Amino acid sequence: WIHVDQHIDAIKSILKFGIPxxxxxxxxxxxxxxxxxxxxxxxxxxxLGKKLENCIEFVxxxxxxxxxxxxxxxxxxxxxxxxxxxxxxxxxxxxxxxxKEVFSR
Numbered sequence: 001w002i003h004v005d006q007h008i009d010a011i012k013s014i015l016k017f018g019i020p021x022x023x024x025x026x027x028x029x030x031x032x033x034x035x036x037x038x039x040x041x042x043x044x045x046x047x048l049g050k051k052l053e054n055c056i057e058f059v060x061x062x063x064x065x066x067x068x069x070x071x072x073x074x075x076x077x078x079x080x081x082x083x084x085x086x087x088x089x090x091x092x093x094x095x096x097x098x099x100k101e102v103f104s105r
Contacts, residue, residue, distance in 0.1 A: 001040060002029045003091035006084050010073075013082035025080070026071040033088040034070065040092075047096050 010027040018025060035043070038052075045052045076082045 001033065001035055001088065001092075002027065002084060003086045003095065006086040006091075009085075010076060010080075010082050013076070013080040017080040017082075019079060023075070025076050026073055027076060028071040028073040028084070029086070029088070030084045033084065033086070035088070043089075043092055044096060047093060 006029070007027055010025075014025050041056060042052050045055050073083070
């Protein structure tokens with residue numbers, strides 16, 4: 001999970017420093033910001049003052065369910081010097097507050 005501000009900074013770095021030969025640059029968070037979906041839901045529901053178990057229903061995994069999607073920003077760091085400078089806890093709180101404001105109008 002990565003905040004939109006970090007994502008925009010990464011795109012700017014690619015446009016400025018990236019090598020325009022069709023290569024792919026993965027934009028990924030710092031390792032310490034890696035969260036599972038359930039971790040993210042726990043943070044969101046807790047921030048909203050709700051209990052996770054009251055907000056979700058667990059269902060059986062689908063066939064061929066992937067357990068993890070994890071990218072590395074190694075090429076981004078080496079070729080553009082970009083790194084995720086965000087703080088997950090602050091960024092998720094900022095995101096939740098933005099949604100609360102938008103949907104309370």
